[in-house]
Amino acid sequence: MKFHLISTWKMSLEGSRKAYETLKNQNDLAEALINGVVNVEDDETVHSVGYGGLPAKDGKVYLDAAYMNGTNMSFGAVSALENIKNPIKVAYHLSKRNLNCYLTGEGASEYAINEGFEQYQMLSTTAYDKWLNRSQELMHDTVCFIGKVDDDMAVAVSTSGLFMKEKGRVGDSPNIGSGYYVDSLIGGCAATGVGENIMRGCLSFKVVMLIKQGIYVQEACKITMNEHIAYLKERNIAYDDISIIALDANGKFGAATSKKAFPFVYADDQLEPRIMVCFNDGKDIWVDQATDEWLATYQGD
Numbered sequence: 001m002k003f004h005l006i007s008t009w010k011m012s013l014e015g016s017r018k019a020y021e022t023l024k025n026q027n028d029l030a031e032a033l034i035n036g037v038v039n040v041e042d043d044e045t046v047h048s049v050g051y052g053g054l055p056a057k058d059g060k061v062y063l064d065a066a067y068m069n070g071t072n073m074s075f076g077a078v079s080a081l082e083n084i085k086n087p088i089k090v091a092y093h094l095s096k097r098n099l100n101c102y103l104t105g106e107g108a109s110e111y112a113i114n115e116g117f118e119q120y121q122m123l124s125t126t127a128y129d130k131w132l133n134r135s136q137e138l139m140h141d142t143v144c145f146i147g148k149v150d151d152d153m154a155v156a157v158s159t160s161g162l163f164m165k166e167k168g169r170v171g172d173s174p175n176i177g178s179g180y181y182v183d184s185l186i187g188g189c190a191a192t193g194v195g196e197n198i199m200r201g202c203l204s205f206k207v208v209m210l211i212k213q214g215i216y217v218q219e220a221c222k223i224t225m226n227e228h229i230a231y232l233k234e235r236n237i238a239y240d241d242i243s244i245i246a247l248d249a250n251g252k253f254g255a256a257t258s259k260k261a262f263p264f265v266y267a268d269d270q271l272e273p274r275i276m277v278c279f280n281d282g283k284d285i286w287v288d289q290a291t292d293e294w295l296a297t298y299q300g301d
Helices: 010-026 029-041 087-094 105-114 125-132 195-199 203-212 217-234 292-297
Strands: 003-008 063-069 075-081 102-104 143-149 152-159 180-183 187-193 242-248 253-257 261-268 271-280 285-289
Touching (some): 003 010, 003 242, 010 261, 029 063, 029 087, 029 143, 063 180, 075 087, 075 105, 087 105, 087 152, 102 105, 143 187, 143 242, 152 187, 180 203, 187 195, 203 217, 217 253, 217 285
Parallel strands (some): 075 102
Antiparallel strands (some): 003 143, 003 261, 063 075, 063 152, 242 253, 261 271, 271 285
């Protein structure tokens, strides 16, 4: 069995290991991706996903998540979900539906409760303290997993969104085509960063369509990022926090970022999970394996 996994940020390393072991032992792509995301959702030290996620202005944690199957093109998503322990599980459950597969706010919460998903007070003590102090940190990292097993591909994403966001605000993560998109015949892409700016370019769909045209996956990521940065610059819109990961139908991976450096995790059936870094020096975008020296100085999730 051949498989490939890619996920966003250093914070997904342990989750990638969980997903990797699931694929090794069970050969279940959906279970692997969900296990990977759940590991991050349950980590209190991660302040942009799940439990530990920083709250909105009203002091409540609102969660977004999505899951998409690239073979049958089914998808499920939730946004502004409250007090449910693992939103990715709800999104996956919704992906079994043909209609009413994206729910938000009270409707999403009611659905999750009625379907028996575990309820939980999602505001951690640390996150609450940050909210009380009105920290100026702009936390908005999304955990994204893209996987491929044989001919099947899927993507799973989860986030608590912007710290101190307005009640009702929804970013790119649960929105198909912007925060994620996958087609098993072509490839998949997922995004992390400031959702409003990602949605302005429907970045995930754009990358997949470039791959469909025969453009190599890393080049597709690079072209999409450079064109989008130029688009935002022309309109005087800040663009300093957008990153994407991608995986094509051949198992090749790519990444691009508007930041100076963006870490992600890659693994396959021959290679255990390891941290990679996408760099952008303003002239070029490229990917290398993270060195011990780089990891020692990295301060992010």
